[in-house]
Amino acid sequence: MPRPPEISPSQRAAEKAQAEHVSLRRIGALFRHHRTPLAVVVAIIVASSIIAMASPFLLREVIDVAIPDQDVPLLVGLVAGMVGVAAVTSVLGVLQTWISTRVGQEVMHRLRTDVFTHLQRQSVAFFTRTRTGEVQSRITNDIGGMQSVVTSTATSIASNLTTTVATAVAMIALSWKLSLISLVVMPPAIYLSRKVAALRRVITMQRQRALADLNVTIEEGLSISGVQLSKTLGTAGALIDRFDATSQRLIDLQLRSDLAGRWRMASMTVIFAAIPAAIYLSAGLPATAGGMTIGTLVAFTALQQNLFRPLTSLLNVGVSITSSLALFARIFEYLDLPVEVDEPADPVHVDPAAVRGDVRIENVTFTYPGNDTAALVGIDLTVPAGDTLALVGETGSGKSTLGSLVARLADPTAGRITIDGIDLRHFPLEDLAKIVGVVSQETYLLHTTVRENLRYARPDATDEQIEAAARAAQVHELIASLPDGYDTMVGSRGHRFSGGEKQRLAIARTLLRNPRVLVLDEATSALDTTTERAVQQAFDELARGRTTITIAHRLSTVRDADRIAVLDHGRIVETGTHESLLEHDGRYAALTR
Template sequence: MEAPRRPRTVSAAEKAQAREVSLRRIGRLFTAHRGQLALVVAIIVVSSVVSMASPFLLREVIDVALPDRNLTLLAWLVAGMVAVAALTSALGVVQTWISTTVGQRVMHRLRTDVFRHLHRQSVAFFTRTRTGEVQSRITNDIGGMQSVVTSTATSVASNLTTAVATAVAMAALSWQLSLVSLVVLPPAILLTRRVARMRREITARRQRELADLNVTVEEGLSISGVQLSKTLGTGATLVDRFTASSERLIDLELRAELAGRWRMASMSILFAAIPAVIYLSAGLPFTAGTLSIGTLVAFTSLQAGLFRPLMGLLGVGVSLTSSLALFARIFEYLDLPVEVDDPEHPVDLDPDRVRGHLRLEDVTFTYPGSATAAVAGVTLDVPAGTSLALVGETGSGKSTLAGLIARLHDPDAGRITVDGVDLRDLRLADLARIVGVVSQETYLLHTTVRENLRYARPDATDEQLEQAARAARIHDLISALPDGYDTVVGSRGHRFSGGEKQRIAIARTLLRNPRILVLDEATSALDTETERAVQRAFDELARGRTTVTIAHRLSTVRDADRIAVVDHGRILESGTHDALISEGGRYAALAA
């Protein structure tokens, strides 16, 4: 019994599958390689023209050299046929090398362009996009276009040139037989168009199914997904869902391969019957006595050589039309607007000279699709070197404020400034050096401790790594590991405890040396003893910096220079711990 499919929302990218893809836009992918493509076309033309000599050499062998027993002429004709074959083969190797190089360069650019553009997308894009969908676009969709990108242009040029040259040679031999040979072209073209439309639709469905399969793998075989399935006992259900998706993929793959094959097979049979029709035509009254045996043999040889490039051209048309579904999915991602981007005219603010005066001025922000503002009219002033604590119940808007300060989102109204400069006027790279974030969900790469630290600062020396680790109070633990700083942390850092991961993250942030530090509930999941150790590392990290701390446990923020209570996106009250306790308001109730 087939496992039930999960309900899934149709993304904007999938809604665009029916959109026509401009062939001109696809052609622009090859613009940078015009010179190489021109050379390939020249080689193809030369190769096609040279290969046309073979039938004429064959006619001379049959009609002249063999009947006259002219061994010298026969030797020259045979040598000419071998030379033609050798030259066309050599030209084919060169053509393949150049065209494959161009195709791979185009693929490389397409992959990197998509990766770069997606990396510029805001966090909101990734929160509304299914896990695994992005990877599927880059691997499955772009990978599926490889054969089209690497061979389509050369196949069209090669087959078209060969077909034209062959048709000219056939007309030179016998224009009457040429008309007989070409009578099958109109139905072949019409049939090919129908098959191409069928395959395009199937290809779009197949790629969506591949994306679903990729999502299941990403969610089910990640460390978090495996732990969840094992603790809930849902492993069998997950396997059933994967199996059902894989079975649907089998059906789509078969349909993609077999779509229109019986129709194309019928055309192949018809093409194969044409030589018989030619032999019959050669005996009809209007051609009788006008064709020599050599001409007839040479013509049938050319005719067989004509249908191969014609079928090749029709096959390329089918492949190109079906691949438009892939191009539509990729171009849809490339056309996504960048919601949080570098300014057109950025302000040059040296991160090393920033004092760290942070100010929020009447900031309002609403998440897309929400009817209620997550942050509404917030104004806060955090002088350089001071600390601000944001407290409040879950969902009050504290983490949203942290995301706005790090410019993970842009406010809908108001502005956030550092030393008087709007964050939207700064380069994102400069802002990342100014504002450092340590959150509750510490993310470590599946590599060594050393490389995890260097992720923040690739040029950091080993001494600087150890200095940062000492300041974060994690150096002794790392040194005690069998491989020290070369220890692999495991997927998402699961080799380490929550507190240890937090201190590694603190060391990583220290290497960036930001002037403004955002601590987003960084100790909420830790036990009391571990929290104390991490808090000491935070105290070291916050020294001399402007600090914004978000916490549930008020004991960790009571020493902050200023505490602001957030409720439903608004600031209810603010002041020092003692002042807020004495006022007996919301903060006092939270502290009770």
């Protein structure tokens, strides 16, 4: 059975360093906007802890005074006081839980939203080099794994710390000699907790990596494209084995995480259990008893139990925080990703409807991150408003790359691209999306109705406008023939439609935005000859008054372009009209033949 590759010592060291790099101050900053409710929670915790300390003293009076003296009124008052203390602390506990949980959930919401928002700002290049399942795992598994820490850690620390301090003070007030016996366990408890925390932190990082691998396998294996691929290639068995191996590894990591340091903490439990025995022994010895009453002994024992519970919880919180640093490290890693295509510092606001559409590509060079060879070198082109530029060339010549730069899916490494003399990097991204419309060779449809897929491009579009765009893209009759018309569900990624049908829907969606500049990247490549001719006629009609940049392998689609540019290995080798390039008998003529 194939197993996922084991993490190398160098990877493990890198992950540990990454987790240690996370600043507790940065984690605390997540709660900056919730200071008031947290202050209220702390006040409630302090009040609840102080009120709860009355119970042992009431119990001592019951045993030492009320019962021996048969003082019924005093006994009733003391018992009522004990019930009242329990009732008040319970009410305060519910209020504290409500406030703290709400604060924690709001922090989780903000963290999820911040990560999603920041990832939306990443360039297309980030998503081409990152597994989709990995991105999903960071948002769901990693942030979900931090939920208990974020929602309860602050209040748990405050509650347990306050209770521990208040209990210690009450114990000293009852008997300072017995208090020394109880508190001797503190140093070894703190030491063991730190060791366990360090161990769990490393395991947590490995577990989240395994969860990400599992998420990737689910995304790749259960998407419609993945299922079709596995069925046609007969790889379902290997995919199942891969999923099984990753899931099996998760079992091992979860067990290691849950059992990490369990034997060490178990030894602390034995020590905690031995302390009451030592207290009873001290109370019975003449040298240490010092006239101690039965009520004092019972009250002190109750306090001692109350001390160890919050103390243990406090130590466990420390373990959780330290181990969760691995999760925070993975989330902050995404939040710290640089934005390659960002909003302009000084944006130039224009009315998209007033844009003429003059496009200039000035000495543009572009190199993909991590590559040594430039995809585009020294591109100079001018497309007057309303003209059509066709980009042709062999596969890998840089046509689609240049089209993506015009839509600002990436920024040039050198040079610039302008529309009406304004550098694309000076347009707000939302305005630029209204100015430049793109229909690519890979069509993506949402799992919703046809109408909502089209309206996604323009949320305020009326049904009449949606229908007009569909007619222009030669797809209205197809939609009307569907069982529910425009309210028909398209299916996952639009797989109920053929490639040509999906492209016509994408064309209609783009045209609904009415952009001044159109980038058509193999937009008709999946269409049959008859449909292609119909759609091309619609494009010819709609392109009047608009600037159109067409990228195509089928040279029949670019014959009527005002200008044709031939690319080869990222450079322009020829420009001209269809006729002039044929007469030149160069690269374009060779491609035509």
